[in-house]
Amino acid sequence: MVRRHPTRTSGRGFTLIELLVVIAIIAVLIALLLPAVQSAREAARRSQCVNNLKQMGLALHNYESSYGAFPVGLNRYVPPCTANDNSRHTMFAAMLQYVEQGNLFNGFNFSRYANSITNITVQETRVASYICPSDQTSTGPLNPPGGPLQFIGVNQSSYSGVAGKIELFRYRYSTANAANCNHLEGDGAFVISFNYNIASLTDGTSNTFFIGETSRFIGQPASWQNAWNYGEWFSVVNQPAGGAGSTPMGIAYLAARPNSKLSLADVTPIIDPDPFTWYQKPAAKEYGNHGFRSLHPGGVNFLFGDGSVKFIKQTINLNTYQALGSRNLGEVISADAY
Numbered sequence: 575m576v577r578r579h580p581t582r583t584s585g586r587g588f589t590l591i592e593l594l595v596v597i598a599i600i601a602v603l604i605a606l607l608l609p610a611v612q613s614a615r616e617a618a619r620r621s622q623c624v625n626n627l628k629q630m631g632l633a634l635h636n637y638e639s640s641y642g643a644f645p646v647g648l649n650r651y652v653p654p655c656t657a658n659d660n661s662r663h664t665m666f667a668a669m670l671q672y673v674e675q676g677n678l679f680n681g682f683n684f685s686r687y688a689n690s691i692t693n694i695t696v697q698e699t700r701v702a703s704y705i706c707p708s709d710q711t712s713t714g715p716l717n718p719p720g721g722p723l724q725f726i727g728v729n730q731s732s733y734s735g736v737a738g739k740i741e742l743f744r745y746r747y748s749t750a751n752a753a754n755c756n757h758l759e760g761d762g763a764f765v766i767s768f769n770y771n772i773a774s775l776t777d778g779t780s781n782t783f784f785i786g787e788t789s790r791f792i793g794q795p796a797s798w799q800n801a802w803n804y805g806e807w808f809s810v811v812n813q814p815a816g817g818a819g820s821t822p823m824g825i826a827y828l829a830a831r832p833n834s835k836l837s838l839a840d841v842t843p844i845i846d847p848d849p850f851t852w853y854q855k856p857a858a859k860e861y862g863n864h865g866f867r868s869l870h871p872g873g874v875n876f877l878f879g880d881g882s883v884k885f886i887k888q889t890i891n892l893n894t895y896q897a898l899g900s901r902n903l904g905e906v907i908s909a910d911a912y
Contacts (some may be wrong), residue, residue, distance in 0.1 A: 772879075835860070891912075
């Protein structure tokens with residue numbers, strides 16, 4: 575009897591060339607997909623950033639309803655207005671109870687100054703709603719040894735009150751404002767030593783910036799940049815040798831276009847001799863340290879006085895941009911201008 579062997583079928587494998595083609599196709603698909611994934615993630619981060627600003631808008635209006643006026647942008651001095659009465663509490667500390675941070679607000683001793691050790695614990699607390707997810711997290715320390723904040727509790731913020739165009743830190747005094755510790759009065763909604771109610775915003779709340787983003791600069795050293803609870807003006811920490819760049823905390827100005835670059839140049843020659851016209855100088859228009867910036871491509875989110883949040887392109891006309899930052903100068907701004 576003749577035995578029959580089962581028929582053998584030989585399978586054909588992939589050749590090396592076919593395998594390389596498949597790998598190349600997969601690589602191309604991943605390369606096409608990654609930008610879409612990154613774009614979706616940035617859209618989600620930007621949405622959360624917008625939500626943070628809207629929550630702050632509600633908080634500010636609840637504050638105004640309770641106290642009859644919005645908080646002081648930066649409570650620089652309190653009577654009797656001596657150097658020892660330097661409060662430095664910010665608007666963001668004042669409105670904590672309205673952004674679901676009542677426990678933190680109750681932990682503050684506002685009768686003591688922001689640089690008091692009695693407030694160090696609450697001031698080192700990270701407030702999530704004050705940080706934009708697109709911002710680079712400062713890995714710290716935010717108050718490094720040897721720095722101006724080494725004995726002061728601070729934590730990161732991605733936002734600042736809009737102080738307008740007038741520089742308020744370099745020249746702090748005006749004999750015309752005795753009731754406000756002789757401090758200069760800015761033209762924005764949130765300045766130093768002054769606060770305003772809705773009626774004071776004669777330009778209209780829908781035409782007035784309240785809060786804008788002041789995120790960290792790309793490549794900036796991992797030290798403090800903008801604290802939510804301590805308003806002052808210091809040099810940028812850990813800057814390269816010979817640098818003299820400085821930045822305000824708590825408030826920012828509209829001299830420079832949105833997303834202007836970090837500058838290590840000394841700003842005082844730009845401000846001198848007149849803080850009322852410094853923003854007109856070409857160097858001031860490039861000094862991003864004192865301005866608003868974000869890590870969103872192409873612009874910066876701003877909270878308006880009516881509670882709306884709008885994305886302001888970095889290509890905005892500078893005159894329009896600065897007009898949106900004033901509270902009562904009477905500029906007429908078309909809705910299609912930004």
